[in-house]
Amino acid sequence: MSTSLSEAVEAISLSPPLVVENDRAMQERLHYVLSMLGCDEPQIAWTDDDAAAMHLLESERFGVALVDIGLPDGRGIELIEWLQTHHPQVPAVAISASSRTEIAIFSALRAGAVAYLLKERDDLELSIGLRSIEQGGALIDAGIARRILAWHAEHASDLLSMPEAMLTLRERNMLELVVQGLTHRDIAETLSTPRLAVERRTRNIYRKLALGSRAGSAHPLSNRAVLLS
Structure with a gap:
């Protein structure tokens, strides 16, 4: 029996x-946004260093890790992959300076990030993004949707042995609508489904991307040049 969408994604x-x-x-902005969502000091742990983050993750319990993928030398993306290996129960959310850094965001998703937040968004949009993540969803923009479709087409043969990482026809159709410029609300109306269902399907697509990236030559960190472009 196939896994239903509600079973494939979990709230965070x-x-x-x-x-x-x-x-x-950005630390100050995130403090404000998290406090609006009920996360206040001393609940929030802060660090600007991947090594310190690893130490905290080994010694404390966290519900989520928000990771700036713009850390020096690509360490943010490496930290996300380390999290997937050592603490898979702690979901990682990539933080990116701009939607123009599509390659870095895409690499973070391949490394295992469950979602991403853009610093260029205002505080309200960041809070909406975090709330969606909390409910098991994720946001997406046209550039990332285009890269996911292209990646799955390129690695179709690699994924034959991993059917759980293959995109369904409905998922491909949804990504194509995103590429065409439709918003989540527009897609929900087009597909006659709740907006949250669209966002959960997006999160499931990211999960499949990470799974597929771990198959053989499609390993997320196999090409350092792509990571650091």
Whole structure:
């Protein structure tokens, strides 16, 4: 029996969060946004260093890790992969400076990030994104949808032995609608489904991308040049 969408994704506890961010202004913004969502000091753990983050993850319990993928030398993406290997129960959310850094965001999703947040969004949009993640969903933009479709087409033969990582026809159709510029609300209306169901399907697509990236030559960290572009 196939796994239903509701079974494939899980809600995430935003508390307590670990925030790995080296920009002071963004730290302050995230503190404000998290406090709006019920996460206040001393619940939030802060660090701007991947090694310190690993130490905290080994010694404390966290509901989620928000990781700046702009850390020096690509360490943010490496930290996400380390989390997947050593603490898979702690979901990682990638934080990116801009939607223009599509390659870095895509690499973070392949490494295992369950979602991403864009620093260029305002505080309300960040809070909406985090709330969606908390409910088991994730947001997506056209550039990332286009890369996922292209990646799955390129690695179709690699994924034959991993049917659980293959996109369904409905998932491909949804990504194509995103590429066309439709919002989650528009897609929900087009597919006659709740908006949260669209966002949960997006989260499931990210999970499949990470699974597929671990198959043989499609390993997420197999190409350092792609990671650091």
